[in-house]
Amino acid sequence: MGGNSSKLPDSYNIVIIGGGFAGCEFAMKLKEKSNKFTLIDGKEAMHINTGALRASVEASFAKKTLISYKEMFGDNFKHGVVRAIDTNAKTVTLVAGDEVVTYTHLVIATGSVGLFPAKLMMTTSTADALLLYRKQVEEIRGAKSIVIIGGGAVGVELAGEIATDYKDKQVTIIHPHHFLVSGTMSERFQKEVKEQLKILNVKLILGERVMNTEIETELAIRCTGLTANKFAYAATMGDKMTIKGQLKVNEYFQVEGCENVYAIGDCNNVDETKMAYRAGQHADLLLDNLVKESEEKEKTPYKPGGTMMLLSIGREGGVFHLPNGFIFGSFPTRHLKSKDVFVGKYWKESGLKCPQD
Helix, strand or coil: CCCCCCCCCCCCCEEEECCCHHHHHHHHHHCCCCCCEEEEECCCEEECHHHHHHHCCCCCCHHHHEEEHHHHHHHHEEECCEEEEECCCCEEEECHHHCEEECCEEEECCCEECCCCCCCCCCCCHHHHHHHHHHHHHHHHHCCEEEEECCCHHHHHHHHHHHHHCCCCEEEEEECCCCCCCCCCCHHHHHHHHHHHHHCCCEEEECCCHHHCCCCCCEEEECCCCEECCCCCCCCCHHHECCCCCECECCCCEECCCCCEEECHHHECCCCCCCHHHHHHHHHHHHHHHHHHHCCCCCCCCCCCCCCEEEEECCCEEEEECCCCCEECHHHHHHHHHCCCCHHHHHHHHCCCCCCC
């Protein structure tokens, strides 16, 4: 936030679509600046999906990955799904009852969509989410052999969780590339990840696609790529989207050709690897710039930096990749992420108490 303690003008009525890492970060900080805002989301709770894979193997963990929007934001939270945005009339329309919500400033933070267990569907209730993870825990517990389809960060972290907790299971990752996680990561990073998986007896089948590979298994879990969640804006802002479904923004996150409309997090087209910490950076800078704009001060442009990643590999392992390409192994990663996969961080920021086992 840059230490800016100024308030926003009473004339600002900010609507935030999406309560993921970007939307919640923005709304939490916005509470310090104004009480005239509405956060809209189809779920009842923020899903801390950095903990989703731990919740897939540990029965009591799922409840720690869900923070109630109502408890965080009270009457500033509206439960619903946006189906259309009218940037001329400055309104958003919800699916249920075609309810219309007006705004002076709109922050689109719809994030990305993907497959369970890494992601939940847009309207998943808290009760249903807990049930889904309970079933996933039971399926993994009951399978002697497990194939994970996809060797991105999600697939690698899930393999690490399973192999750490169940050393008697055969865990295999099938991935179409010869690198894991991302091709932008250094060779040292790749080597360290593969070595840690080897220690856990995780089998790697790289450079192969599932359709070309035959392997017997009792359970297969798809962990393939994420895509931009465009449901809220695709119908009415299609000309503002890239071919990947992301909204085109400038260096201040303003959507191309749209006054007072911004996109932060995974749903914008900033050229960088999409990660939770970057979604938070987007949120903090946007709010700081809104305050500066209201005071007629010069705004700060966003400049993407090098890639930093904390990849957990079970509770005890992981790799820390710094923007300069340097890496650290299990010890710092365990203390920074693997121990609780960031759920404690987000509960602390929410001001609420994390449920215990």
